Amino acid sequence: AQKITQTQPGMFVQEKEAVTLDCTYDTSDPSYGLFWYKQPSSGEMIFLIYQGSYDQQNATEGRYSLNFQKARKSANLVISASQLGDSAMYFCAMREKGTGTASKLTFGTGTRLQVTL
Amino acid sequence: NAGVMQNPRHLVRRRGQEARLRCSPMKGHSHVYWYRQLPEEGLKFMVYLQKENIIDESGMPKERFSAEFPKEGPSILRIQQVVRGDSAAYFCASSPRQGASYEQYFGPGTRLTVT
Numbered sequence: 001a002q003k004i005t006q007t008q009p010g011m012f013v014q015e016k017e018a019v020t021l022d023c024t025y026d027t028s029d030p031s032y033g034l035f036w037y038k039q040p041s042s043g044e045m046i047f048l049i050y051q052g053s054y055d056q057q058n059a060t061e062g063r064y065s066l067n068f069q070k071a072r073k074s075a076n077l078v079i080s081a082s083q084l085g086d087s088a089m090y091f092c093a094m095r096e097k098g099t100g101t102a103s104k105l106t107f108g109t110g111t112r113l114q115v116t117l
Numbered sequence: 118n119a120g121v122m123q124n125p126r127h128l129v130r131r132r133g134q135e136a137r138l139r140c141s142p143m144k145g146h147s148h149v150y151w152y153r154q155l156p157e158e159g160l161k162f163m164v165y166l167q168k169e170n171i172i173d174e175s176g177m178p179k180e181r182f183s184a185e186f187p188k189e190g191p192s193i194l195r196i197q198q199v200v201r202g203d204s205a206a207y208f209c210a211s212s213p214r215q216g217a218s219y220e221q222y223f224g225p226g227t228r229l230t231v232t
Contacts, residue, residue, distance in 0.1 A: 004159075035220070045160070045208060045223035091159055095221075103212070104150060104173060105221060107159035 003027065004094055006108035013082045014116055020067070021077040021111045023092030032096045034075040035105065036066065039089040048090075051075055082115045089113075119144065121211050121224035122191075129230045130199045138194040138227045142211030149192045150221060151184060154206040166192060199231045 005024045013019035025034065036048040051059045051066045059066045067076040079086055089112050093105040122141040130136050142149050147168050152160040165173040166186035177184065181199075186192040196203055206228050210221035 037223075043206060043228070044225045045210075047220055047222070050220060093160075103148070104162040104165055104176070105152075105160070105210075106162065107152075109159045 003106045004092055004108035006092055006111050008111045009109075010112045010114070012114050012116060013079075015084060016081055018078060018080045019082055019113065021079070021090050021092075021113065023075045023077065023108060025073050025075060025092075025094050027073075027094065027096050029096040032094055034066070034068070035093040035095070036064070036075075036077045037091045037093060038086075039091060039110070041088070045091075049077065079113075084115050084117075087113060087115045121146075121209055121222050123207075123209050123224035123227050125227060126225060127228050127230070129232060131232055132200055133198050136196040136199050136203070136229055138196075138207050138209075138229070140192040140194070140209030140211075140224060142192070142209075143213075143222055146211035146213050146222070148212045148214065149186050150210045150212075151192075151194050152208045152210065154208065154226075156205070160208060163194070196229075199229070201231050204229055204231045 003026050007022055032053045034051045038046045038048050049059050049061045049064045049066050051068045058068050063080045065078045067078055089110045091110045092108040095105050121143055124139050149166045151163040153163055154160045162176040164177050164184045168186055169188050181197045183195045206226045208226045209224045212221045
């Protein structure tokens with residue numbers, strides 16, 4: 001089974017509108033972290049937001065918020081007031097605590113967001 | 118505080134040559150991760166190293182690939198006898214500690230093209 005699933009290969013949103021990018025995950029580890037990264041056409045990976053499995057509140061960072069629904073194992077990214085510069089690939093990733101050294105990130109396949117005028 | 122440095126940014130190799138990719142983690146970070154991104158795909162974990170130790174290489178291909186993180190100097194990902202399928206973006210990330218909550222800071226990546 002996929003550990004991280006992003007079902008939307010591509011999304012369009014109009015400038016100034018909000019958009020939700022979906023992410024579901026699969027883990028039996030009670031301690032894990034969820035991350036969202038942005039990858040613009042230039043190729044670098046830009047960290048956006050982090051949610052810990054024990055965090056009581058949904059994470060927010062400026063125009064980014066994470067809709068964390070633990071029971072449903074979903075961690076959707078919400079971008080408010082979209083800007084043209086938000087056009088990029090967006091990756092959801094998970095890190096499980098595991099035993100010992102399991103600190104690697106597992107990535108989804110990404111969602112390509114296009115912001116239009 | 119400089120970010121994660123990777124060089125070269127672009128590397129072209131002919132089939133059969135060796136590729137060496139370098140990664141200097143952020144200052145104070147002793148944990149280094151290498152990921153590979155094939156075209157139109159997400160990043161896939163390759164190897165996790167601490168200084169002078171390979172901690173987890175479960176994502177490394179069994180042959181031709183090796184990684185090291187010496188006591189002094191950058192981490193090196195080495196690919197021997199490259200093939201066309203090795204063409205990809207290789208990202209290095211570093212973190213100050215191990216654990217689920219510690220963010221990994223990514224370098225800009227090295228784009229390897231095998232001709």
